[in-house]
Amino acid sequence: MITPIAAIAVLSVVLFFPRGQADSQLTVASGLSPLIEVEELEIVEEETIISVPTAPEPIVVDVQGAVTHPGVYSLVEGDRLIDAIHAAGGYLPHADSRMLNHAMKLVDEFYIYVPIEGEEVSLSGSILTTPVKEEDQKSVNKVNINLADMQELMTIPGIGPSKAAAIIQYRDENGSFTSTDRLMDVSGIGQKTFDRLESFVTVD
Structure with missing residues (x-):
């Protein structure tokens, strides 16, 4: 129950203060707890993906x-x-x-x-870096992978010192190649390498 003195205080606030300020003072004078609205700020962290080229x-x-x-x-x-x-x-x-x-x-x-x-x-040398046409393949001097030494093997496109040594080692350990595609059994020679050198090798 509001006492006469409290009522006078409330009336004074309404008459002598601006609207917004009066509301604030009225709240205090009436003993009521002010309502405070708090806006929640949502902070979104953007992930920055940095692509590092290999x-x-x-x-x-x-x-x-x-x-x-x-x-x-x-x-x-x-x-x-x-x-x-x-x-x-x-x-x-x-x-x-x-x-x-x-x-x-x-x-x-x-x-x-x-x-x-x-x-x-010789057409079997690595200086020929363009594909050999099908009609020209019969004239290619192919390298016999069962008989060729280190230097001869290195004239095959894509065969360097380490692959040539691996071919000789495989031949020593497993015997002669029964077909040219057995080269893919040699360490370091896969399908792509074999496709490039197939036209330049023979087992005859």
Whole structure:
């Protein structure tokens, strides 16, 4: 029950204070608890996904013949044959590069031989980096994988020193290859590698 003094205090607040302030004072004067609305702020953390590009795989190729600095060079997966030539210092003045496919992507252990002008080369050599046409396959001098030594095996496209050694080791441990596709039993030679070299090998 509101006493006369409390009633006078309430009336004074209404008459002499602005609307908003009067409401506040009225609440205090009447002894009522003020209502406070609290807005809940929802904080959403956005996840930032950072894509880190993977570094290309390193590869090693052997560049020989009419280049400035013949030797073994470390490149990366996706490099082209022209990159290997540049790594070897470029061609010598008498180099014959007409049979080289400079746009071909390199593979690990690739062997590249650059002939000089007038030099006769075999189609089985790694200098032929373009696919051999079906009508020309009969004239290809194929490498006999049962008889070839280390150097002969390295003339096969995609066969470098380590794969050549693995072929000889497999041959010593398991005997002669009964068919060319048995090369896929050799460590490091899969279907893709075999598809590239199939036209250049024989077991006859």
